[in-house]
Amino acid sequence: MTGLVSLFRRLEGPQTLGRGPAFWALFALVLAGALAYPLFSDGYTVGNTVYFFVWVFIALSLSLIWGYGGSLSFGQTAFFGIAGYGYGILTINFGAAYGFTWIALLLAIGMAALVAALLGYFMFFGRIAGVFLGIVTLAVTLMLERFMAQTAGPEWRIGAARLNGFNGMSAMPPLTIPWFGGPIPLFADVGLYYVVLAMLVLVYLGLRILMNSSFGNVIVAIRENPERAEMLGYDIRKYQLITFVIGAALAGLSGVLYTVWGQYITPSSMGMTAASLPLIWVAVGGRSDLTATVIGTLVVLSGFQALTIYGSQYALVFMGVLLVLTVLIAPNGLVLGVIKGITKLVTRRKQEAA
Amino acid sequence: MDIATLAFSALYQFGDAFAFLVLSACGLAVIFGMMGVINLAHGEFIMCGAYVTAATVHAGLPLPLGILCGTLASAFVGVLVELLVIRHLYERPLDTIVATWGLSLIATQGTLILVGSTMAGVGTPFGSFQVGAYSYSIYRIVLFVAALAVLAALYALFNWTRFGVLARATIQVPHMAAALGVDTRLIYSLTFACGAGLAGLAGGLYAPTMTLVPTMGATFIMEAFVTVVIGGADVFLGTAPAGGILAIVKSGMTSWQGQLFGQIGLLIAVIIVVRVLPKGISGFVLRERT
Numbered sequence: 001m002t003g004l005v006s007l008f009r010r011l012e013g014p015q016t017l018g019r020g021p022a023f024w025a026l027f028a029l030v031l032a033g034a035l036a037y038p039l040f041s042d043g044y045t046v047g048n049t050v051y052f053f054v055w056v057f058i059a060l061s062l063s064l065i066w067g068y069g070g071s072l073s074f075g076q077t078a079f080f081g082i083a084g085y086g087y088g089i090l091t092i093n094f095g096a097a098y099g100f101t102w103i104a105l106l107l108a109i110g111m112a113a114l115v116a117a118l119l120g121y122f123m124f125f126g127r128i129a130g131v132f133l134g135i136v137t138l139a140v141t142l143m144l145e146r147f148m149a150q151t152a153g154p155e156w157r158i159g160a161a162r163l164n165g166f167n168g169m170s171a172m173p174p175l176t177i178p179w180f181g182g183p184i185p186l187f188a189d190v191g192l193y194y195v196v197l198a199m200l201v202l203v204y205l206g207l208r209i210l211m212n213s214s215f216g217n218v219i220v221a222i223r224e225n226p227e228r229a230e231m232l233g234y235d236i237r238k239y240q241l242i243t244f245v246i247g248a249a250l251a252g253l254s255g256v257l258y259t260v261w262g263q264y265i266t267p268s269s270m271g272m273t274a275a276s277l278p279l280i281w282v283a284v285g286g287r288s289d290l291t292a293t294v295i296g297t298l299v300v301l302s303g304f305q306a307l308t309i310y311g312s313q314y315a316l317v318f319m320g321v322l323l324v325l326t327v328l329i330a331p332n333g334l335v336l337g338v339i340k341g342i343t344k345l346v347t348r349r350k351q352e353a354a
Numbered sequence: 355m356d357i358a359t360l361a362f363s364a365l366y367q368f369g370d371a372f373a374f375l376v377l378s379a380c381g382l383a384v385i386f387g388m389m390g391v392i393n394l395a396h397g398e399f400i401m402c403g404a405y406v407t408a409a410t411v412h413a414g415l416p417l418p419l420g421i422l423c424g425t426l427a428s429a430f431v432g433v434l435v436e437l438l439v440i441r442h443l444y445e446r447p448l449d450t451i452v453a454t455w456g457l458s459l460i461a462t463q464g465t466l467i468l469v470g471s472t473m474a475g476v477g478t479p480f481g482s483f484q485v486g487a488y489s490y491s492i493y494r495i496v497l498f499v500a501a502l503a504v505l506a507a508l509y510a511l512f513n514w515t516r517f518g519v520l521a522r523a524t525i526q527v528p529h530m531a532a533a534l535g536v537d538t539r540l541i542y543s544l545t546f547a548c549g550a551g552l553a554g555l556a557g558g559l560y561a562p563t564m565t566l567v568p569t570m571g572a573t574f575i576m577e578a579f580v581t582v583v584i585g586g587a588d589v590f591l592g593t594a595p596a597g598g599i600l601a602i603v604k605s606g607m608t609s610w611q612g613q614l615f616g617q618i619g620l621l622i623a624v625i626i627v628v629r630v631l632p633k634g635i636s637g638f639v640l641r642e643r644t
Contacts, residue, residue: 130447139583143617
């Protein structure tokens with residue numbers, strides 16, 4: 001019981017923004033709004049919102065590895081793709097009966113985590129850091145895209161699942177809940193919305209606890225000064241590897257949910273552009289905080305979608321400009337900057353009143 | 355087929371791979387080795403060089419002059435980029451990756467909007483010659499010679515000219531160089547322009563051999579990055595030998611299993627090398643020497 005209490009106490013701490021009754025009241029309010037949202041909207045719009053939520057997981061994974069851990073990884077999209085393809089291959093082969101889709105979800109995430117563990121071993125135990133880490137992960141991502149893009153021929157099949165080259169895989173079964181009155185498939189609709197929302201809240205709160213635990217503090221210490229962390233007796237390679245694997249699993253979850261949402265996955269979801277988008281959301285949002293990352297991702301993503309509708313070609317140019325300007329003007333992220341500004345203003349008001 | 359033609363074929367493929375790796379990596383290696391900045395827009399500088407070369411050739415200039423124009427145009431864009439973006443980020447190397455990544459997005463998509471999804475190419479000059487049962491392109495030999503010439507020119511530039519001495523001094527101890535009256539900002543600008551120009555040169559040289567599309571930079575950058583990662587920070591002790599080793603891996607794997615496996619071979623080579631030699635070949639050589 002005390003263990004549980006101390007776990008909940010970790011929801012607030014030095015590594016995450018937001019504390020006290022005011023923050024949690026706001027959190028509850030937003031959550032209530034999110035829960036009630038499908039009541040006021042139609043199934044199609046709700047399904048679209050799920051699409052936004054799907055990307056938040058990969059953004060959180062990048063925030064964990066890059067923002068908290070200080071190692072820039074372009075590999076998130078690779079893990080996204082591995083898990084997405086993994087889910088497709090498993091469910092096309094074994095079907096959706098007896099809740100197998102959920103086992104496939106876990107297995108697919110496990111595959112991404114396994115690849116990350118292998119790659120991470122070579123990188124972190126080879127003491128690759130800084131810019132080189134970015135390059136190696138980028139090379140892996142591009143390689144994987146090129147590999148999947150050339151699997152068009154009929155010889156590229158795993159069991160019943162054709163990989164289909166550049167067109168990608170499709171028609172895999174959606175997540176299905178086994179139920180007494182017959183299984184309930186979760187299409188991109190209200191059902192999937194609640195499932196993904198629940199996952200999102202769990203992951204968000206879980207990451208808050210993780211980051212405020214001693215593990216999270218060590219990760220931040222490594223970001224701030226690797227040598228000092230090492231001198232204090234931490235094997236930084238292990239901590240970095242574990243962070244990398246957790247991040248890969250989150251990116252994998254994102255990939256599986258993407259595949260489930262649209263029931264397709266293509267190699268271009270691992271390409272250059274796909275790899276750059278999470279980077280933009282996280283950089284613009286504020287990479288070193290979970291809340292700022294979530295808000296930033298949702299805001300930039302919906303802005304991007306609106307732009308794509310009105311000026312399709314220019315949306316990517318605008319994203320590039322946004323990224324460059326963010327790096328130059330607000331290196332810690334726009335959303336994080338705004339949040340911190342507001343907090344400062346509020347505390348000053350309080351001090352003046354007192 | 356007798357041994358001689360077989361050997362020539364292997365040598366030709368090696369030379370082709372070597373030229374591609376060295377030419378595409380040189381600009382990146384100069385900027386990274388001298389400034390510690392990874393330029394993710396490297397591929398787009400190459401694209402810029404190729405497009406300008408093609409445009410000037412269409413306008414009636416001969417190909418060598420066109421390549422020169424491409425090189426200069428890229429170098430000019432490089433100066434602009436350095437002034438506007440890179441200069442403000444020297445303290446934050448990770449952020450230069452992100453910023454140049456943004457630039458690369460802008461350049462690729464901007465070119466797509468302005469020029470369209472493809473541009474008319476330039477024919478490969480010089481024709482071909484026959485050895486044994488196969489015919490080989492003479493231009494590929496020219497590219498190999500060009501790669502060697504670029505390496506030689508860089509060596510001369512950084513060892514025998516005043517700019518080279520100042521640049522190396524700036525790289526070694528920046529504040530000491532500044533105290534001795536070197537305009538370090540100017541040196542950084544020129545070095546970046548030099549790297550961008552080399553990228554443009556690579557683009558111009560390869561413009562006659564490939565289709566010109568806005569995303570053509572992506573075909574270069576993986577090879578370029580792999581070569582720089584394996585080579586380490588020094589252009590001569592790193593990039594050149596790394597180019598040699600990787601060319602063997604790539605041409606061997608390519609003729610064994612096809613183009614894709616050539617690239618997979620490169621990737622596996624890089625992952626193993628970073629585990630064994632974290633500072634690349636040049637880091638290993640320099641440590642042995644001291």
